Amino acid sequence: MAMTAVARETVFALRRQIAKIEGTLPERLEVPVGAPVDADLTLKADLTFVRRGLAVAPQDAFLQTGATRLDGALSGGLPKAALNEIHGTETRDAGAVAGFALSLISLILKQGPRLPVLWVGTSEIFHEAGFPYARGLHSLFGIEPEQLLFSEAPKLVDALWVTEEAARMTALAAVILEIRGNPQRLDLTATRRLHARAQNAGRPVFLLRQAAEPEPTAAPVRLILSPAPATARETIAGPLAGSIGRPAFTVTIGKSRTALPGQFTLEWNPDEHCFEERWPQKGRTEKGRAENSVPVVPASRRGKDPAAAAGAVLAFPAIGSPDAISSTARDQPSPGERAAHLSPRRAG
Missing domain, CATH: 3.40.50.300 (P-loop containing nucleotide triphosphate hydrolases)
Incomplete structure (x- = not known):
């Protein structure tokens, strides 16, 4: 009987060590009242057992x-x-x-x-x-x-x-x-x-x-x-x-x-x-605070892209108006002139 008690205590100690290594917290079970107890084995009330499945932890x-x-x-x-x-x-x-x-x-x-x-x-x-x-x-x-x-x-x-x-x-x-x-x-x-x-x-x-x-x-x-x-x-x-x-x-x-x-x-x-x-x-x-619902990327090409709000002031006259045509004619270079960005870059 003494050898049985020592072997059982050794098994319990090994189970506790395995639970520590695996990261599970073993479940603590109270010794039921009236359970059979060996004469040479003193059972403790906080004896730790390891069960299959999820462990119960505080x-x-x-x-x-x-x-x-x-x-x-x-x-x-x-x-x-x-x-x-x-x-x-x-x-x-x-x-x-x-x-x-x-x-x-x-x-x-x-x-x-x-x-x-x-x-x-x-x-x-x-x-x-x-x-x-x-x-x-x-x-x-x-x-x-x-x-x-x-x-x-x-x-x-x-x-x-x-x-x-x-x-x-x-x-x-x-x-x-x-x-x-x-x-x-x-x-x-x-x-x-x-x-x-x-x-x-x-x-x-x-x-x-x-x-x-x-x-x-x-x-x-x-x-x-x-x-x-x-x-x-x-x-x-x-x-x-x-x-x-x-x-x-x-x-x-x-x-x-x-x-x-x-x-x-x-x-x-x-x-x-x-x-x-x-x-x-x-x-x-969780506390009821609203999220920002403004889209951060344009919509898909097949969908409708949200149009930007129309501006109140135009920087240039409308296309097709007499003012736009005269302004465009004034901005055109003469036949003998050449745009600066089209001239060859100087090596020096």
């Missing part, structure tokens, strides 16, 4: 974005103690990826202690995409410049080592690793180490990838980011034509253990430091 284990549909698709939001991937399919999307990551950092600092955040990257990354603007950190995200620390490594292997060491530190609110493309060193084993460090420390690690293709990693969630067209700035009198409103992101769920692929358009509210989902079918955000 609500505070997720970082809620504030967008109801996105949080619902992710079963509560992004996991806090885990490795989360944020992809940009093109290099020009690096600004949107960084802005979305800073928005998540703003939510973390808003909900918990205002600890510093470490941003790790290689020299190639920071030379290509640059650094966040210090003054914009406070005005847009509520992040003080001294709270955001940067580590510029000469090579990717050094950046991975710095990230692994920082991921185990509980003195940091989060760790960001930004890389480019699909390097061989960032394989499944490397991401498993990052994911395990994040779980043990209870802090998120965000993996930002520029111009990368999806590949197998240990991250339970992968979001694909691209910039979305901004709407007009809101005023008391309504949308201000020709202005640029709040930052907007197109978020696509590329990988999730609890959600099917889906796409969402989020706007970042820099005043309240929260996301608001844009509803294209209604032309409004």
